[in-house]
Amino acid sequence: MTAAPAGRPRDPGVDERITRAAAEVYGSEGWARFSVDAVARRAGVGKASIYLRWPNKEALLAAVFASRLAGVQDIDTGSVRDDLVAMARQVLHAFLDEAGGAMLRLMLEADGIPAGREHLDRFLRSQATAARAIVHRGIDRGQLSRDTSVTLLLDTISGGALNHALVAPAPLRGKVAAGADRYAEELVDFVLASVTAPGRGTSPPAAVSRPDPACG
Structure with missing residues (x-):
């Protein structure tokens, strides 16, 4: 019998909310003011939720470009x-x-x-x-x-x-x-x-x- 994986699976709805918020923050503020803090506030999630998925703001924005553009x-x-x-x-x-x-x-x-x-x-x-x-x-x-x-x-x-x-x-x-x-x-x-x-x-x-x- 295969053991169930530890931890709760990632919610794709949260991923969508974060990347949408990241696109909006980057579009309105530009790279100089783009930050994980700003994205977390726009998405209504904790910074930990973002860092669980992407190690830094560069990786987060790259994910936005790959998935939404x-x-x-x-x-x-x-x-x-x-x-x-x-x-x-x-x-x-x-x-x-x-x-x-x-x-x-x-x-x-x-x-x-x-x-x-x-x-x-x-x-x-x-x-x-x-x-x-x-x-x-x-x-x-x-x-x-x-x-x-x-x-x-x-x-x-x-x-x-x-x-x-x-x-x-x-x-x-x-x-x-x-x-x-x-x-x-x-x-x-x-x-x-x-x-x-x-x-x-x-x-x-x-x-x-x-x-x-x-x-x-």
């Missing part, structure tokens, strides 16, 4: 427009959801935080990988012209999503987040109007895009 997934819907909307929605929610403030902070402070640059680069690489796959599929299906630039498409959609989050006033962030899915559709439709030839899904004429080595 997931990368962008490539979603193949069969339509280049819908694929790009799915990508744009993921980027918008990364900036606007409860951990959005942490994502915005990380973009400013990544080089000064242990493992910060690694996590930011992982997120950015996932965007580029998803965008490249979407554009190549769109070209193969005849939904995009062959000279469509992955770089310009990614810069425009991801840059638009980032700017949308940055300019949202703090009191209205909840409302902006609630409208993020619709905004993603409007943003993608606007961008596609300049890169989609007539008869491929949008009516405006295609503009000539500069060739992109990433599409080669």
